[in-house]
Amino acid sequence: MAKITEFEQDIIDMIDQKKYKALKETISAFNPYDLAILLENFQERSILLLFRLLPKDLAADTFVEMDTERQRALIDSFSDKELREVIDELYIDDMVDIVEEMPANVVKRILKNSTEITRKTINHILNYPQDSAGSIMTTEFVGLRSNMTIVDAINKIRKIGLDSETIDTCYVTDNVNRLIGYITLRTIILSEDSNTIEELMETNVISVNTFEDQEEVANMFGKYDLTVLPVVDNDNRMVGIVTIDDAWDVLEKETTEDIELMAAITPSDAPYLKKTTFDIWKSRMPWLLILMISATFTGMIISRFENALQTYVVLTAYIPMLMDTGGNSGSQSSATIIRGLSLHEVEFIDIFKVLWKESKVAILSGLTLAIVNFVKLMLFDKVGFSIALIVSSTLLITVIIAKMVGSTLPMLAKKIGFDPAVMASPFITTIVDAISLIFYFVITGIVLG
Amino acid sequence: MAKITEFEQDIIDMIDQKKYKALKETISAFNPYDLAILLENFQERSILLLFRLLPKDLAADTFVEMDTERQRALIDSFSDKELREVIDELYIDDMVDIVEEMPANVVKRILKNSTEITRKTINHILNYPQDSAGSIMTTEFVGLRSNMTIVDAINKIRKIGLDSETIDTCYVTDNVNRLIGYITLRTIILSEDSNTIEELMETNVISVNTFEDQEEVANMFGKYDLTVLPVVDNDNRMVGIVTIDDAWDVLEKETTEDIELMAAITPSDAPYLKKTTFDIWKSRMPWLLILMISATFTGMIISRFENALQTYVVLTAYIPMLMDTGGNSGSQSSATIIRGLSLHEVEFIDIFKVLWKESKVAILSGLTLAIVNFVKLMLFDKVGFSIALIVSSTLLITVIIAKMVGSTLPMLAKKIGFDPAVMASPFITTIVDAISLIFYFVITGIVLG
Numbered sequence: 053m054a055k056i057t058e059f060e061q062d063i064i065d066m067i068d069q070k071k072y073k074a075l076k077e078t079i080s081a082f083n084p085y086d087l088a089i090l091l092e093n094f095q096e097r098s099i100l101l102l103f104r105l106l107p108k109d110l111a112a113d114t115f116v117e118m119d120t121e122r123q124r125a126l127i128d129s130f131s132d133k134e135l136r137e138v139i140d141e142l143y144i145d146d147m148v149d150i151v152e153e154m155p156a157n158v159v160k161r162i163l164k165n166s167t168e169i170t171r172k173t174i175n176h177i178l179n180y181p182q183d184s185a186g187s188i189m190t191t192e193f194v195g196l197r198s199n200m201t202i203v204d205a206i207n208k209i210r211k212i213g214l215d216s217e218t219i220d221t222c223y224v225t226d227n228v229n230r231l232i233g234y235i236t237l238r239t240i241i242l243s244e245d246s247n248t249i250e251e252l253m254e255t256n257v258i259s260v261n262t263f264e265d266q267e268e269v270a271n272m273f274g275k276y277d278l279t280v281l282p283v284v285d286n287d288n289r290m291v292g293i294v295t296i297d298d299a300w301d302v303l304e305k306e307t308t309e310d311i312e313l314m315a316a317i318t319p320s321d322a323p324y325l326k327k328t329t330f331d332i333w334k335s336r337m338p339w340l341l342i343l344m345i346s347a348t349f350t351g352m353i354i355s356r357f358e359n360a361l362q363t364y365v366v367l368t369a370y371i372p373m374l375m376d377t378g379g380n381s382g383s384q385s386s387a388t389i390i391r392g393l394s395l396h397e398v399e400f401i402d403i404f405k406v407l408w409k410e411s412k413v414a415i416l417s418g419l420t421l422a423i424v425n426f427v428k429l430m431l432f433d434k435v436g437f438s439i440a441l442i443v444s445s446t447l448l449i450t451v452i453i454a455k456m457v458g459s460t461l462p463m464l465a466k467k468i469g470f471d472p473a474v475m476a477s478p479f480i481t482t483i484v485d486a487i488s489l490i491f492y493f494v495i496t497g498i499v500l501g
Numbered sequence: 502m503a504k505i506t507e508f509e510q511d512i513i514d515m516i517d518q519k520k521y522k523a524l525k526e527t528i529s530a531f532n533p534y535d536l537a538i539l540l541e542n543f544q545e546r547s548i549l550l551l552f553r554l555l556p557k558d559l560a561a562d563t564f565v566e567m568d569t570e571r572q573r574a575l576i577d578s579f580s581d582k583e584l585r586e587v588i589d590e591l592y593i594d595d596m597v598d599i600v601e602e603m604p605a606n607v608v609k610r611i612l613k614n615s616t617e618i619t620r621k622t623i624n625h626i627l628n629y630p631q632d633s634a635g636s637i638m639t640t641e642f643v644g645l646r647s648n649m650t651i652v653d654a655i656n657k658i659r660k661i662g663l664d665s666e667t668i669d670t671c672y673v674t675d676n677v678n679r680l681i682g683y684i685t686l687r688t689i690i691l692s693e694d695s696n697t698i699e700e701l702m703e704t705n706v707i708s709v710n711t712f713e714d715q716e717e718v719a720n721m722f723g724k725y726d727l728t729v730l731p732v733v734d735n736d737n738r739m740v741g742i743v744t745i746d747d748a749w750d751v752l753e754k755e756t757t758e759d760i761e762l763m764a765a766i767t768p769s770d771a772p773y774l775k776k777t778t779f780d781i782w783k784s785r786m787p788w789l790l791i792l793m794i795s796a797t798f799t800g801m802i803i804s805r806f807e808n809a810l811q812t813y814v815v816l817t818a819y820i821p822m823l824m825d826t827g828g829n830s831g832s833q834s835s836a837t838i839i840r841g842l843s844l845h846e847v848e849f850i851d852i853f854k855v856l857w858k859e860s861k862v863a864i865l866s867g868l869t870l871a872i873v874n875f876v877k878l879m880l881f882d883k884v885g886f887s888i889a890l891i892v893s894s895t896l897l898i899t900v901i902i903a904k905m906v907g908s909t910l911p912m913l914a915k916k917i918g919f920d921p922a923v924m925a926s927p928f929i930t931t932i933v934d935a936i937s938l939i940f941y942f943v944i945t946g947i948v949l950g
Contacts, residue, residue: 081705085724210691219687220669237686238668242659256530274753275534277746279669279728296745297726303749304723307756308840314760315836315926316829323846324837325854329861336833337866340900343829344870347822348877354818362814369803372934373796375821379828380765380792380927384785387764388773391757397772405774412778417786421793428797451789477764477926478829485821 060093067098076105084110088117100129112141119326120153127158136165143217144170145190145298148177177292185269186262188302189283189292194222198232198250202243209237217295221280224253231282231290233257259284262291269294270302271396310394314387314476316343339478346482350489357493360500366435367496370443371489377421378450378488379481385410385458386480390472393462400467403460410459411452418451442492442499449495450488457483509542516547525554533559537566549578561590568775569602576607585614592666593619594639594747597626626741634718635711637751638732638741643671647681647699651692658686666744670729673702680731680739682706708733711740718743719751720845759843763836763925765792788927795931799938806942809949815884816945819892820938826870827899827937828930834859834907835929839921842911849916852909859908860901867900891944898944899937906932 059078066075079087079102087106091099091114103111103126115123115138127135139147139162147166151159151174163171173191180186194216196205205222213219222240224233233253243252259282260269272281273296281299283292309319316339320331354361354371361368389406392398398406422444429440458480462472508527515524528536528551536555540548540563552560552575564572564587576584588596588611596615600608600623612620622640629635643665645654654671662668671689673682682702692701708731709718721730722745730748732741758768765788769780803810803820810817838855841847847855871893878889907929911921 083705083707083725085726206690213687213691219690237690238662241655241668241686241690242662256532258532274749276532277534277749279745296728296749300723300726300745300749300752303752304844308844311760311763311836311840314763315832317833317837323844324841325847325851325858329858329865332837332858332862333865333869336830336862337869340826340829340833340866340870341873344822344826344874345877347825350821350825351818354821355815358814358817361817362811365807365811366804368807368810368817368820369800371817371820372799372803372824372938373793375824376796376799376927376930376934377789377793379930380789381785383764383926384766384789387760388766388781391760392773395753395757395772398774402774409774409778409781413781413785416778416782417789420782420786421789424790425793428794477832478825481825481828485825489821 059090063090063094063102064098067101072105075102079105080107080110082110084113084117087114091118092122096125096129100126104134108137109141112138116142116146116150120150123150124154124158127154127161132165135161139166139170143190144173144177144192145188145217145295148174148187151178180262183266184262185260185264185266185283185294186292188266188269188298189262189294190217191292192216193280193282193290193293194219195229195290196222196224196235196249198224198226198248198253200249201245202240202247202249202252203245205235205240205249209240217293218280223257223282223290223293224249225290229289231257231259231284231288234282257282259288260294261286266302267306267394270299270306273299274303275396306394310390310471310473313471313473314390316340316476316478343478343482347485350482350485353486353489353493357496360493360496364439364496364500366439367442367492371492373425374443374446374450374488374492375481375485377447378454378484379477381414381417381451382454382458382480382484383477385455386462386476389459389462390476393466393472398463400463403463406459406463407456410455414452414455417455418448421451422448438499442495446488446492446495449491450484453487453491454480454484457487508539512539512543512551513547516550521554524551528554529556529559531559533562533566536563540567541571545574545578549575553583557586558590561587565591565595565599569599572599573603573607576603576610581614584610588615588619592639593622593626593641594637594666594744597623597636600627629711632715633711634709634713634715634732634743635740637715637718637747638711638743639666640741641665642729642731642739642742643668644678644739645671645673645684645698647673647675647697647702649698650694651689651696651698651701652694654684654689654698658689666742667729670742672706672731672739672742673698674739678738680706680708680733680737683731706731708737709743710735715751716755716843719748719755722748723752724845755843759839759920759922762920762922763839765789765925765927792927792931796934799931799934802935802938802942806945809942809945813888813945813949815888816891816941820941822874823892823895823899823937823941824930824934826896827903827933828926830863830866830900831903831907831929831933832926834904835911835925838908838911839925842915842921847912849912852912855908855912856905859904863901863904866904867897870900871897887948891941891948895937895941895944898940899933902936902940903929903933906936 091102151162192215194209194212196208209219220237222235223231224235226232233255234257235249235253239252258276262283262285279296281294282290283294285291312319318335320335389398425447426440426444429435429443461475465475466472540551600611641664643658643661645657658668669686671684672680673684675681682704683706684698684702688701707725711732711734728745730743731739732743734740761768767784769784838847874896875889875893878884878892910924914924915921
């Protein structure tokens with residue numbers, strides 16, 4: 053981004069010297085994303101000035117890329133006419149995103165300056181449940197009829213194409229608007245004028261219901277290599293499309309959510325540097341508190357075996373190693389399964405396959421670690437055979453339990469409708485800690501009496 | 502996938518009864534991804550039979566979706582003519598993917614049955630470093646010249662469009678093949694026949710160098726809302742395009758790699774259920790071993806303070822809670838920063854901003870936990886003021902250190918060229934364990950003498 057920072061002083065100079073023509077040329081060469089980042093560094097008044105110099109479509113695209121706060125500030129400075137011009141250039145799905153983030157008075161002003169049909173469409177999309185296909189779709193697509201010829205189709209595309217988010221894929225519907233096929237612009241342009249849509253359209257069209265979860269929607273883009281996905285209602289009537297840029301955002305957002313949950317953080321939308329200290333604290337605190345209190349059990353187990361520890365203080369020294377190795381073994385399994393579940397490489401039905409595979413891996417890993425540990429205890433720590441035996445066999449059992457717990461808990465969580473990502477390292481560690489300590493002391497009891 | 506499983510018996514029946522026409526109709530209605538999954542459940546001979554019944558383009562697309570083992574088996578059963586037909590339908594980037602996975606003798610047979618130009622292109626792409634833009638691009642795109650009219654362009658697209666992976670975006674080059682702009686099929690079809698490409702093309706074209714890392718390439722699709730990205734050499738000459746389906750795969754793969762690294766697993770390509778026990782063991786073992794041996798330090802610290810622990814055995818009971826809370830606090834910070842780094846929401850230059858934010862969060866979180874813990878120790882555990890003070894103040898310091906270490910280590914790792922994802926929970930926990938124990942005993946020394 054160094055290139056952009058170099059420009060900044062030039063632009064400030066041009067603003068000061070009122071060289072608007074040069075300014076317009078300079079900033080019009082940017083793409084919306086870089087321009088939005090560039091504008092972030094200017095004062096509000098300069099932003100408005102620069103914004104007014106942009107060609108309308110670039111201005112609208114840049115507006116979409118800005119953060120909510122700056123969008124709000126800009127809307128406040130816009131005249132009604134300017135607001136209408138921006139709204140005019142926006143795609144419906146981007147408008148819905150903006151409306152969702154704005155305070156009520158701004159929303160009111162946006163809707164007041166929209167056409168009635170836009171207003172209705174926005175309200176319609178806002179009515180779909182959060183995170184559903186309906187909530188991320190746009191209603192601007194090209195619909196064709198099967199009896200049209202290529203010439204008819206091209207004429208229709210030319211007529212409504214400018215307002216449609218994509219025309220690369222057009223959808224074919226019957227007389228009651230039911231989705232019956234699709235045809236790509238590529239096919240249209242590579243075909244003879246007199247061909248009919250019916251002859252050329254693909255009928256095995258993949259679609260989703262308006263209420264489908266957005267994570268599933270995003271997965272379908274990856275699975276079927278789509279760039280656009282039609283959204284239909286319960287009667288298979290075409291209501292909109294989801295384009296891949298929105299699916300991409302969903303994929304990134306859902307992945308971030310998974311990673312946050314796996315690290316015991318309540319997911320939230322804003323980028324890290326834009327979150328307040330209090331927001332970060334709020335998203336992390338409950339989990340730390342719950343996990344801290346859960347660790348009380350581990351403390352209670354140790355307290356119960358105080359006598360053993362007082363007699364063999366050396367045993368205390370190996371508690372951290374046992375706990376960490378247990379935690380790590382469990383995290384490996386849970387992270388693998390959680391990721392497998394979200395990529396649909398693993399499903400609940402595979403639970404016995406997973407258990408079988410993990411138990412083999414667990415025994416192999418546990419044995420390797422136990423043997424290395426035993427040799428280290430005997431040769432370097434020189435703790436004596438009994439202690440080495442106690443620590444190493446606890447280690448073996450800990451690894452096996454950790455991998456069993458780590459691999460099954462996420463699957464069970466998903467089965468009963470929880471997000472499997474919660475069953476990651478922190479929870480697994482807390483559970484495995486307690487179990488492995490119990491084994492530690494039981495084995496000590498058996499070996500040392 | 503229940504729908505597919507229902508079909509299976511029907512299909513087996515149709516094979517047995519040699520109802521090939523009905524069979525052909527049934528399976529031709531599938532899309533490549535579902536068909537590949539369906540075929541997985543059949544025997545090799547049936548797969549070949551079904552495969553031969555498919556239209557050529559669907560057969561090739563389905564072939565791309567199959568796993569490497571089944572692809573190899575199919576190639577082995579293909580006649581040279583059949584192999585040529587499949588190769589003919591494949592896009593170059595898919596062919597490269599297949600060639601990369603196949604054993605030498607199969608590769609030889611594939612190349613023998615390819616045209617000379619295909620052979621050369623494959624070798625050319627294979628020469629780019631793994632994970633570079635060059636290695637995931639395809640060379641099949643539509644190149645236009647700026648002096649062409651829309652009619653010329655449409656004629657050119659019609660001529661070479663069938664063999665190009667996408668024609669939705671066409672690239673404009675000068676007379677030495679340097680990339681100077683792009684034009685979408687949408688613009689072409691919405692424009693007058695007599696317009697020239699020069700009048701209509703966009704000149705602020707975003708491109709990547711052939712050697713750019715594929716993770717950066719994938720990021721650019723998200724940032725700039727692209728569906729295709731041109732790849733240029735060091736002289737800005739156009740050599741290929743990356744399409745969004747490949748970028749999507751890269752994004753999913755890189756995310757999986759991050760999650761695996763964060764859980765102390767060496768990343769590998771195959772889906773979980775297809776990996777052997779030994780492969781899984783190999784990818785997990787080294788990390789467990791390193792981390793186990795690192796935990797020795799923690800043990801050594803405890804050993805040095807054996808006397809203190811023997812005098813105040815109650816202190817032992819709080820070691821797991823301190824370690825777990827430290828680990829969890831550190832994981833929260835490291836996971837947040839690692840994800841921020843890979844989304845480019847956080848960069849190394851922000852390190853002081855991050856440290857400042859994390860220290861505020863750390864103090865706030867640490868104080869909350871310490872106070873709750875203190876109350877619990879006094880009221881429920883009834884350990885006495887000194888012990889409650891020792892445990893709670895260690896907790897506060899542990900949380901602060903954990904958040905500092907957890908947030909800075911990933912950034913430093915990235916700065917010196919390591920993958921920040923390695924600096925996640927397991928490593929942070931090991932480091933924080935040792936530091937927090939030292940503080941535990943030092944504070945004990947101060948409070949109890």
